[in-house]
Amino acid sequence: MLKGFCIASKRGEVLFLALFECNLTKALFDPFLTEVSSSPHGDPPPAFSKGGHNYVYVFRDDLYWVTVVTAGSLTEQCGHIFVVEALSQVHRVCRSLCGALTQHSITANTTLITEIIHETMSGGFLQVQSPEKLQAHIYSKPVAARETAALTSSPGLFGLEKSAPSMAAQQSAMIVDTGKRELYVDVVEKVWASVGCEGTVIRAEVTGTILMRCFLPGNPNLILTLNTPLSSTPHEGFSVGTRMSEVELGGGVNLAEGGRQLSLVTLPGQEITLARYTLSPDHPHLLPFTLSASTQQLTPSDGELRLKLTSNTGMGTVAPNVTFRTTAPPTTAAVMSQTSGPRHQTVSFNPTDKSLTWTITDFPGGSYANAFIRLVDSGGNAVVESGELEFEVSRWVCSGLRVEHVRLSPVPPSNFNKWIRYLTTSDSVSLRLT
Incomplete structure (x- = not known):
């Protein structure tokens, strides 16, 4: 059995909270948020105990999906892997029904997420479900995340026709149009910043994701070449490349050419995260x-x-x-x-x-x-x-990262389209005016 569930940002802000015992408060998650913010070696292990509570979490879309497991319960006896998989399933359901998951889309879809949690964690008991089975029991309508508007409100914005999907990250993996002959690569960056009254950037954090979706027959091998290495290792001397503090590669992605080349085997219709990265604090942040x-x-x-x-x-x-x-x-x-x-x-x-x-x-x-x-x-x-x-x-990202070449092997028929798109959105940008 679970005591509570929450979705928190990287900065320790609780965006969504669900408690399954009447005597509990938001303070239930304070030890977890303290551990995350004070850990000197990055994030703590996916399951740990602190302050007398057992925490299990996953980190998806720059958000912490956290639950507290009751000691001695059947859920705890099933093991932490079971809870981790259940949290990953909840994330997939929310992403499928809400679209792109950001701080803004979570707060805008609180009612919808409440229904999802009610169906998947009824009374603190985990119910493993899929988006297709849950859809019939969900009555709320999702509030579209702001970052989708850039791709849907202005046809041809990325050189796409009106019939092109809005974004690789927005399309359900269950819907595969066998008539398509297209490849999508999206570079999406989110910006959090605090800016002084003279335009001075006091603090900024930029996180990015490289997404791919393939609508080609077979399983061609994709080789993607970037203009800058995906590496968190500091370079000696002056560097004109993008400086990163964190880099996480997706499953099955291989890195070569000093970090500039990504390769993997594509899966038709499947959205694949090639890499996630965070710009280094000493990288010159050019806000849009x-x-x-x-x-x-x-x-x-x-x-x-x-x-x-x-x-x-x-x-x-x-x-x-x-x-x-x-x-x-x-x-x-x-x-x-x-x-x-x-x-x-x-x-x-x-x-x-x-x-x-x-x-x-x-x-x-x-x-x-x-x-x-x-x-x-x-x-x-x-x-x-x-x-x-x-x-x-x-058509612009803060890091300056660009996709220079896209190569498929074996080479598909000539009548296929290749889309490379760039999008920067605000997560939270506060400005001092005086």
């Missing part, structure tokens, strides 16, 4: 956007917030969706706005919680956007201190 802000007094009662968002991604890239969220001064009754730059911009204000949202769609790389927002009844000299930036950028 820079935001500058200032406030000034217009009248004794009204103030003006001026925002300028600059794209650092260069020509040929596009951000299908960029959103800046902040909170207006508490006395603000309404806002009036004027924008310049990209054509599709909106500024909205919620008088209930004083939330202020600036949204830009189809933001070209190398350009900038301005917003002049009048804060009515804000007190005149009131200031806006901080905000959150959410974005999706296609």
